[in-house]
Amino acid sequence: MKGISVKKFGGPEVLTVDNNLPIPSFTDDELLIKVSAAGINPVDTYIRTGTFPDPPSLPYTPGLDAAGVVEKVGKNVKNFKVGDRVFTTCSQGSGTYAEYTVSSPLYVAHLGDTLSFEEGAGIGVPYYTAYKTLCILIRARAGETVLVHGASGAVGIASVQLAKSMGLKVIGTAGTPDGMKLVKDNGADFVFNHREEGYMNKITDAAPEGIDIILEMLANVNLDKDLEMIKLRGRIGIIGCRDEVKIAPVKIMFKECVVTGVILLHTTECEWREMHGALEAGIKYGWLKPHIGLKYPLAQAPKAHDTVINNAGTMGRIVLQI
Structure with a gap:
């Protein structure tokens, strides 16, 4: 099969197309999925450098998210059949930047007929991260106010959509006028430009009741300010961070706030099943609608990896068309 093979850790240039990769084998407890589209996540780039904890053995095919059709089913798999449209994360x-991928059914959900395969590849990490943060770790409640930093990115858009479906007041930030419009179009009540001087003051003015929840996509830049804005006994979910953070613990003590990290790798089986049910319902009833910002062919995986990190302002999801 054709796919991306990484033979050494490094920059985007280590992502090379290999037309002779073996179709991955699967066990009686797994599915073989014919991939139509794969999602690009910032974490994919961290893994590629070899600096992410527990790096894969070389060579490897990268990618966590994909959408496609079930090609074969292990004899112990009960909830899927050949021909089902699915997404996985x-x-x-095996990695998803390839024509076929193997997955345990625990990490697969039904896509149905409403969304395209590109949109299906846009669900994965962004929507599961948004759900786990808001519903499992943060336990958001209707009527609360949430600030979503970097709301025009894939996780940000997912968070805005989910928060609005739950009845929260949503404040988002973005770095460009187009990004701000995208966030607003996806339901945010207020949107501010995080490149603008004094935008934090505008956020607090828009939320005189205080901010109950902050979803932080770049903790090394914003966390110290978040601790000043968060309400007494508020909750901060750290979804992204690219460097060390210096904070004064007394700020956490004074606010009696909860600061929690978020990573899907520690999700329990019960949590996966809860999230699958919620996201499948979101697809069926219409609140879940990934915004696909850019599409690249498989051969342009290096460009996709560069773009997801180095951009003037994120605009939804980047996908590879397999």
Whole structure:
């Protein structure tokens, strides 16, 4: 099969197309999925450098998210059949930047007929991260106010959509006028430009009741300010961070706030099943609608990896068309 093979850790240039990769084998407890589209996540780039904890053995095919059709089913798999349209994320099977991927059914959900395969590839890490943060770790409640930093990115858009479906007041930030419009179009009540001087003051003015929840996509830049804005006993979910953070713990003590990290790799089986049910319902009833910002062919995986990190302002999801 054709796919991306990484033979050494490094920059985007280590992502090379290999037309002779073996179709991955699967066990009686797994699915073989014919991939139509794969999602690009910032974490994919961290893994590629070899600096992410527990790096894969070389060579490897990268990618956590994909959408496609079930090609074969292990004899112990009960909830899927050949021909099902599905999406998958975070499987410990094989990478998704290839024509086929293997996954445990625990990490697979039904796509149905409403969304395209590109949109299906846009669900994965962004929507599961948004759900786990808001519903499992943060336990958001209707009527609360949430600030979503970097709301025009894939996780940001997912968070805005989910928060609005739950009845929260949503404040988002973005770095460009187009990004701000995208966030607003996806339901945010207020949107501010995080490149603008004094935008934090505008956020607090828009939320005189205080901010109950902050979803932080770049903790090394914003966390110290978040601790000043968060309400007494508020909650901060750290979804992204690219460097060390210096904060004064007394700020956490004074606010009695909860600061929690978020990573899908520690999700329990019960949590996966809860999230699958919620996201499948979101697809069926219409609140879940990934915004696909850019599409690249498989051969342009290096460009996709560069773009997801180095951009003037994120605009939804980047996908590879397999």
